[in-house]
Amino acid sequence: MGAEKKNFSPYQRPKRNNNISSSSGAGDTRSGAGDSIDPTGTVVIFVTGRSDMPSLANDSGLYDFLNRKASPMKLNITSKRTNEMSGVMSFVVGDFAQARVLRNLSGIRYKGQKLSIKTSVDDKIASSTGDSGPSQRPSAPPSHGTIDAMRNFMRSRYNNGFLNLENMTQDSILRAAKIIPPGQTRGRSDVGTVMMKVAAELFPETTTISFAMNGIRSLQPISAVSIYFPNLQNLSFKGNNIQYFRDLEYLSGKKLPHLKELILLDNPVRDRDLAKNNDDLSYRSSVLRLFPSIVMLDQVPVTNKISFGLGDILKDDLPEHAVLPAQIKGNFFDNAGTEATALEFLASYLKLFDTNRRSLEHAYDMNATFSLQTMTPISPLQKRKNQAADNWAGYISHSRNLSKIKDLDLRVKKMFYGSKSVVQDGLVTMPETKHDLSDASKFCVDAWQTGGLLPGVCIYICLHGEFEELHHGAQGLMKSFDRTFIIAPAPPGSSAAMNGWKCLIISDQLTIRGYNGSEAWQPELALPMIAGANGVPSAVTTPQVPMPGVSAEQHVKAQELQRLTGLNYPYALQCLTASGWDVAKGVALVEGNRANIPADAWQQPTFS
Structure with missing residues (x-):
C-alpha cells in the first residue's frame, strides 16, 4: 500500500535559492554587481530595499547610515555599485568581521524600508562561532x-x-x-x-x-x-x-x-x-x-481597579415601539444615586475651576488624563449676530484636535497625565472663567453608571454648557463647551478623600467652541400620540402643518433646513425650491446670501 503514513508533517523550510555564491564567485546575476569575492580577498555586500517603494540604489545616505549602525566597528567601504533595474546596491568591505556586522543588520529600517542585507559569505557567517546575526541553520525536516x-x-x-x-x-x-x-x-x-x-x-x-x-x-x-x-x-x-x-x-x-x-x-x-x-x-x-x-x-x-457603591447599573425597559423624531428631554440620570453624586461633584468642581484651580489637584487620580480640544470656527449663533471670530490664544497651544494633529508623538505630548501635570501644566494655564451655576438652564447634564470602560463600575458624566471667559477680572467673551468626566470613588485615606472629595477624576476631556447658546438642549413638549397603523402609537405632526402642494418628503426637508439655518417655514420652502430640494445646497445658499435675506425670513424668536 506504499510507504508508512506519517502522523505529523511539520513545516519544512523552503530550499534556499541564493544567487550569491561564495564558491562560484558569480555574484548576483540580476544586479550585475560583479564577482562575489574581490581578488584582494575582501567581501561584497548586497543591500536591497522593498520592491514597492523608491529604490535605494542611488541613496548615498545609506552608507553613512550603515556606518553609524555598525559602530563601534568602522566600515571600510569601497567599490560602490548600483543597479537601477533591480534596485540592488553593492559594495566591498575590508574584512570578514565587517561583513558579519553588516549581515547582522539585515532587517533594520531605513527611510521606512526594511533592508535585506546579504553577503557573499553568508554560509561562513552562519557557521562561524559566536554568531548572533539573523541567519539560522537550514536543515532537513524534523525526524x-x-x-x-x-x-x-x-x-x-x-x-x-x-x-x-x-x-x-x-x-x-x-x-x-x-x-x-x-x-x-x-x-x-x-x-x-x-x-x-x-x-x-x-x-x-x-x-x-x-x-x-x-x-x-x-x-x-x-x-x-x-x-x-x-x-x-x-x-x-x-x-x-x-x-x-x-x-x-x-x-x-x-x-x-x-x-x-x-x-x-x-x-x-x-x-x-x-x-x-x-x-x-x-x-x-x-x-x-x-x-x-x-x-x-x-x-x-491597564487602568486602576475601582468599585462603586451606588448600586447596580439600571437599564430602562425600552418601549415596544420607538417614535421618531424623539423629543429633547434635557438632563438624563439613570437613577437618583447617580444624579445626586454627579451634581454634587460638578457643583464643587466648577466652583473651584473658577476660583482656585490649583486646589483641584486633589480631585484627580494620580494616573488621570486630561485633554483639551478647541473648535475655532465661528458658531452658527455668532454668524447670525455678525460677531467677529473669538480669540483662542489662551487655549490653542494645548489643543489636541485629532482632526488637525496627525503626528503621533505630538498627540501624546498634548495629553496631560497625572494629577500634578493636569492641573499645573493644563488647567492653570488657561484663561480665567466664570460658570453661572445659578441658572440651571444654561447647562445640560447626562450621567450614568457604567461598566466595561474600567474594571469596576464608574460614573460617566457628559456636561454641556457655557462660561464667561474673564481677562484680569474684567468681563470677557462667552464660550460654549462640552466636558466629559469619568469619575470613581475616592479611596479612604487618599488625598481626594482627605480634601472632601467623595469621587476622583479618572478622565477629563474638554472641548471649547464659539458661543452657541443653550437652545439645543432645552426640553421640548412631548408630541401628542394617536393610534396609527395596527394600533401602533405615532406622533402627531401638528407643530408645523405642510403647506398646500408640499409633499411629505418636501415637508421633512423644509423642517430640516429650518433647523440647520434658522429660516422660517415659508422661506425654507422657497430656498429648497431654488436649490432643487437639496438640503445641503439649501444650507450653502443661505450661508452665501445671509446678508441679503430679509429679517422676516428668520424664525421668531431666534436664539437669545
Missing part, C-alpha cells in the same frame, strides 16, 4: 525522534491550560534530543512553528503560555503562536532580551484578538523606556497601541 521529543517536552510543561515554555535552553528533554529552542543562535528557523503545532495538537485548550527567560530578542521565531493558539489570553516574555517595540509587531494588532494579559518585565525595551522618561506612561501607551485588547500589562491593570 520522528525529534517530534517525539517535542511531544514529551510539551507534556512535561503543560498543566491545566498553562503551557510553561520558560528557560527552554536548560531543559533536559530538548538537550538530549539536540533541539535548539526558537530564537537561539544557530537554531532551526522553523523550530518555533513546529513546537507550536505540536503543542496545539496535544493541548488545543491552552489559554496561557510563558516564554520567560529564553533570551528571545524578537517575537518572529515564535510568531506561529497566533496561528495555533488564536484564542490565547495570557502571554509572558519576562526576562528576555527584547530591545525594540518593533520586535513585538510579529504578534501585535489583531493577531491575538483575545489576549488579556501581557508581561514584558525585565526586557530592555521596557527598562530603557522607563529610564528615559522616569515613568512608564510612554511605555504602556506604546504597548497598548500594539496590543489594544489587553487589560493587564506587567501584572498591573
